[in-house]
Amino acid sequence: MPARVQGRQCNDPGADPGERDQEEEGRVGGASPDLGRTVALRRWRFARTCHARMVSGRAGAGQAMDEASEDLMSEVEAGKLSAHAVLEKLAWALRSESGPMRPSNEDYAGFYAPTTPDDAWEHGPLFLVADGLGGHAAGEVASRLAVETVLANWTEAAGAAPRQALRAAVRGANTAVFDAALAPGRRGMATTLTALTLFGREALIAHVGDSRAYVVRGDQCTQLTEDHSRVGEMLRMRLITPEQAAHHPGRSQLTRTVGSEPAVQVDLITERLETGDVFVLCSDGLWDLVSRAEIVQVCSAIGTGSMPTPAAAADALIDLSLKRQAPDNITVVVVRVTSPLPIRPAPGRRSLFRRRRT
DSSP states (O other): OOOOEEOOOOOOTTOOTTTSEEEEOOOOOOOOHHHHHHHHHHHHHHHHHHHTTOOSSOOOTTOOOOTTOOTTOBOOSTTOEEEEEEOSSEEEEEEEEOOTTOSSOOEEEEEEOOSSOGGGOSSOOEEEEEEEESOHHHHHHHHHHHHHHHHHHHHHOTTOOHHHHHHHHHHHHHHHHHHHTTSTTOTTOEEOEEEEEEEBTEEEEEEESSOEEEEEETTEEEEOSOOOBHHHHHHHTTSSOHHHHTTOTTTTEESOOBSSSSSOOOEEEEEEOOTTOEEEEEOHHHHTTSOHHHHHHHHTTBTSSSBOSHHHHHHHHHHHHHHTTOSSOEEEEEEEEOOSSOBOOOTTOSOTTSOOOO
């Protein structure tokens, strides 16, 4: 796959509001560079503290975890990440590999998923995938900084509604990456970012770039996000066919990324939850090689003897890409809804002074 480059930022001309509830955030004015550098520095300090306490090896479902979700992540070796857990109402796993053709991994994934019952959660669960741009020295920095900034902002947003909190968290990550890119050797760095949180009977996704979010329901795999790329625009305008898009020379040119501009439009997508739903977040290193039919085959088998957990599904999807000599980094997050009960939102999201509707 050719190295990806960034184009201008623009709106999605082919969005269809009838298919799902999608909100695009308008662009805002640039932030102060000094403020941005302060934010970035604070996030890096948070990240260093967080990752200093990571443990090696894969963590089991019953393992204790504090609210920073630090102790389930495993950096097995350079370029590889994995984590998984089974919670009261959902089960999840993530895995990231550099792939056989890349010397380093510019993808990054993260999570916030307390193991305590959800009625005690201070914040809802959050899962993220990012694919960095700008080369080895910059891409790795951009993807990791974006993920860790979103996680820090999310856990600090006490009492905020999920939509507002997630939008603000991604905007904060954009500021942090944009200002970090002012450093020598990192100019032009940016990243894609796709984040998923669950609350009540809804899923909420924040999205920038061409990483993807799918939902597998029964025997159907639906793409919930739109690719912010030249080819994505042409597909939405019906200028090319999906078959042409698969080999188009502009398929790696992104039109929107985190960190390439002082402000960014963030797609917010909501999807209802059903018991048994499986959400898949992945970088283009996976979706470029693994078809939707194969994603359905793997994810619909979760809970059976051949695919007992989301961790097994994440491994199966990554392994499919590796067997096909993936030319890019590969990252996937798999989240399965296991209960018909609503996932309770964090306390304090409704103001005591706000009048309830009757």
